[in-house]
Amino acid sequence: MSDEIVLTEKEKLREELLGAVQAVKGYVLNNQSLSAKVEWEKPSESDKATKFHPVNKEEALGEVERAMKNCKLCELGKTRKNLVFGQGNPCAKIVFVGEAPGADEDEQGLPFVGRAGQLLTDIIVKGMKIKREDVYICNILKCRPPGNRNPQPEEISKCEPFLKKQLQIISPVIICALGTFAAKTLLKTDLPITALRGRFHAYEGIKLMPTYHPAYLLRNPSAKKPVWEDIQMIMKEISVRD
Ligand code: URA
Numbered sequence: 001m002s003d004e005i006v007l008t009e010k011e012k013l014r015e016e017l018l019g020a021v022q023a024v025k026g027y028v029l030n031n032q033s034l035s036a037k038v039e040w041e042k043p044s045e046s047d048k049a050t051k052f053h054p055v056n057k058e059e060a061l062g063e064v065e066r067a068m069k070n071c072k073l074c075e076l077g078k079t080r081k082n083l084v085f086g087q088g089n090p091c092a093k094i095v096f097v098g099e100a101p102g103a104d105e106d107e108q109g110l111p112f113v114g115r116a117g118q119l120l121t122d123i124i125v126k127g128m129k130i131k132r133e134d135v136y137i138c139n140i141l142k143c144r145p146p147g148n149r150n151p152q153p154e155e156i157s158k159c160e161p162f163l164k165k166q167l168q169i170i171s172p173v174i175i176c177a178l179g180t181f182a183a184k185t186l187l188k189t190d191l192p193i194t195a196l197r198g199r200f201h202a203y204e205g206i207k208l209m210p211t212y213h214p215a216y217l218l219r220n221p222s223a224k225k226p227v228w229e230d231i232q233m234i235m236k237e238i239s240v241r242d
Pocket of ligand 1: 102117139
């Protein structure tokens with residue numbers, strides 16, 4: 001065996017061990033943060049029967065969208081062309097949450113309509129065999145950061161309450177967090193997506209699966225395999241709850 005191969009195996013082992021340590025750390029931190037959250041208002045039984053009854057979910061989402069239509073809570077309100085609230089079935093069993101609109105999304109006011117969006121659509125339609133209209137798709141930020149720069153903490157904290165409300169109204173069976181920003185924001189963790197993906201976490205009592213962002217898949221096609229594994233876990237969970 002050459003030195004080079006021994007080194008590669010060592011590196012692999014080190015990566016695996018690091019991943020395992022991060023996974024355990026993530027599990028502990030995640031459980032801690034879940035028990036520490038107190039601000040979530042659980043929908044009351046009467047809310048569920050009225051406000052969040054399927055026929056009223058669309059109306060409730062429309063109200064949130066109208067409330068933020070002219071939002072100027074952060075600087076992105078000055079540079080956006082269109083606010084990208086979200087799209088899909090208000091009664092969806094699965095909600096995909098991405099990072100922030102890009103140029104195409106900003107132009108059209110719709111989430112995931114560019115190249116990464118096409119790949120997400122393929123995952124949903126060709127992989128999961130469901131219609132894009134049957135899921136709900138939105139982002140952590142509703143406005144495009146100029147030049148697609150990373151979302152800033154201030155922007156996330158201003159925008160997050162609207163997302164929370166959206167998710168509370170839809171109350172899906174599963175949330176799929178696409179990429180680092182979505183996963184870290186929703187799970188309140190600093191762990192990397194590599195340590196978070198591949199298992200369910202909990203977000204306000206809803207199962208959440210983090211996976212790689214479709215834009216990352218465009219640059220790293222080999223990551224399609226782990227994403228497919230994550231998606232299969234989601235499909236299995238949804239079929240169990242059917
Ligand atoms: N990337 C995202 O995170 N969201 C979109 O809507 C489009 C690209």
